[in-house]
Amino acid sequence: MSTSEKNDKIFKALAAPLRRSILDELKDSPQTTGALCERFSQLDRCTVMQHLRVLEDADLVIVRRAGRERWNHLNPLPIKEIHDRWIGAYAVQAVNMLDRLKRDLES
Amino acid sequence: MSTSEKNDKIFKALAAPLRRSILDELKDSPQTTGALCERFSQLDRCTVMQHLRVLEDADLVIVRRAGRERWNHLNPLPIKEIHDRWIGAYAVQAVNMLDRLKRDLES
Numbered sequence: 657m658s659t660s661e662k663n664d665k666i667f668k669a670l671a672a673p674l675r676r677s678i679l680d681e682l683k684d685s686p687q688t689t690g691a692l693c694e695r696f697s698q699l700d701r702c703t704v705m706q707h708l709r710v711l712e713d714a715d716l717v718i719v720r721r722a723g724r725e726r727w728n729h730l731n732p733l734p735i736k737e738i739h740d741r742w743i744g745a746y747a748v749q750a751v752n753m754l755d756r757l758k759r760d761l762e763s
Numbered sequence: 764m765s766t767s768e769k770n771d772k773i774f775k776a777l778a779a780p781l782r783r784s785i786l787d788e789l790k791d792s793p794q795t796t797g798a799l800c801e802r803f804s805q806l807d808r809c810t811v812m813q814h815l816r817v818l819e820d821a822d823l824v825i826v827r828r829a830g831r832e833r834w835n836h837l838n839p840l841p842i843k844e845i846h847d848r849w850i851g852a853y854a855v856q857a858v859n860m861l862d863r864l865k866r867d868l869e870s
Contacts, residue, residue, distance in 0.1 A: 660780065663780075667774070667777050667778045667783070668778055670774050670777070671774045671775055671777075673767065679849055680848070680849075683848075683849055683851070732849060732858045732861070733858070733861065733862060735845065735846060735850055736846070736850065736859075738842065738846070739842060739843070739845070739846040739850075741787070742787075742790055742839060742842045743839045743842055743846075747839065751840070751843050752843075754839070754840065755840060755843055
């Protein structure tokens with residue numbers, strides 16, 4: 657798969673609010689598919705699993721099996737690549753400063 | 764506009780390959796709309812301007828007028844927010860290490 661195809665999968669996966677919410681749930685710790693289905697119980701199980709598959713296919717979620725459980729882990733590398741693509745290493749300090757300035761002005 | 768509406772605009776704007784390419788062009792320096800239309804001359808001017816408007820509306824591009832020219836600047840803050848949403852400050856070092864490890868293994 658080419659880099660641009662991979663990127664397309666990543667940005668399409670991120671374009672759905674529910675899939676972003678799933679990644680939010682995984683930020684602090686991996687979760688089993690069962691736990692995620694319970695967390696998003698307003699949706700049926702199949703829908704949640706479909707969204708998980710899109711995230712896995714985009715490499716934003718990495719699945720590890722343990723016995724009968726599927727543990728879903730957030731993969732931070734594609735997120736880091738988005739950052740590095742448009743904010744070069746040299747600009748990190750400037751952007752952090754800008755961000756602090758914006759927060760100070762807003763508060 | 765709520766944060767989730769803003770986010771929706773940002774991720775929808777990033778979902779189109781051409782809009783990502785426009786941001787790539789703006790990474791190193793701002794560009795006039797005229798220069799961008801020339802850079803993407805395989806498309807007609809209106810199409811490029813439409814994509815620029817989507818990026819501006821998502822706050823990924825900031826426009827400054829100088830005389831008759833429109834200068835398009837990449838706004839790095841929404842990109843930084845994507846990073847910070849899923850990679851907390853505490854995890855930056857670990858993710859950098861993981862990224863280096865992956866590169867070493869691939870090379």
